[in-house]
Amino acid sequence: MRFLKISQLIILSQVAIFLASCGEYENNTITVYVSADEQIARKVIGDFTSKTGIEVAWVGDTEASKTTGLVTRLRREVSRPVADVFWSSENIGTIHLAQEGVLASCSSTLTDAWPEQFRDQSGYWFAFSPRARVIAYDPKVTKVEEMPLYWWDYSSAAMADPRFGTTGTHLAVMAADADRFESFALALSGTPLLGGNSATVQAVIDGTAKYAMTDSDDVHAAVARGASVAMFLPRHFKGQGGGTLLIPNTVSMIEGCEHPEEAMQFIHFLLSDHVATLLAKSSSKNIPLQKKVAKQFPELLVHDPLQVDFIAAANRRNKTVENVMQVLKETSAE
DSSP states (O other), X not given: XXXXXXXXXXXXXXXXXXXXXXXXXXXXXXXXXXXXXHHHHHHHHHXXXXXXXXXXXXXXXXXXXXXXHHHHHHHHTTTSOOOSEEEESSSHHHHHHHHTTOEEOOOOHHHHHSOGGGBOTTSSOEEEEEEEEEEEEOTTTSOGGGSOSBGGGOTTSBEXXXXXXXXXXXXXXXXXXXXXXXXXXXXXTTOOEESSHHHHHHHHHHTSOSEEEEEHHHHHHHHHTTOSOEEEOOBSOSSTTOSOOEEEEEEEEETTOSOHXXXXXXXXXXXXXXXXXXXXXXXXXXXXXXXXHHTTOGGGOOSSOOOOOHHHHHHHHHHHHHHHHHHHHHHHHO
């Protein structure tokens, strides 16, 4: 047997050290699927890494298929999970994943104390920092006093394709009132259907739509750019708990993920006052759920939001969207 030269031993030892350091790095890196806006996600993830030292490899999605594309990917990967955490900008897709066994049940002092209305009873997901469903309008064209008071009167408003994102969620929630929703859905004929909520706001800015069904963060972003646009918060019905809909972010751990301890740290971070404050100060101006943080942002609070059974809404979402798309298809063919 020939002995290795000292130079060869040095090279081999350096390779071994390099590989070991790579393994250490990989073991300290979690994978997060994110459907929140990229600019916000980068800031939150950067703060998390600075605080914990845990690196995050994150995967985003496009505006047109936001959330929906990642939900499909998580289903496809269920037998061999790639992601450790799913941070969704809405909750219906997350509820579906929980029902399908894609998500892991989580329990800690923080998550167990999270308000019941903002968490899954079995710990599969946790809601935080919602945004409101609003009507976008141009205040130079329409006076706020002229705005219809109820969502049911906005069937002609531009809206995003309901097969993706929060529009489908909103329609599924509205469908709880079967009689009024049937009339609303039938009146959707000729409704401009666009690629995303930001596109509906742009339609109002461009003057191609008088109203747009959208999310508050898209209006805030347009206002920050100097656009002539404002938001109005219609009600769903007169009584207590009948205001506009709030759609929360959700965070959940993936069943069978590789880094459950680090994933739980990320979940705790998203539920922290720090992130609630960061999101409230961001361009999206998300609504903080924590009372201590909410006191700092009274202008963001929505008084008397709609009381919702999101599980029931999730169960009827696909059928609701299918029916709406059929109405739009039939009217476009006439």
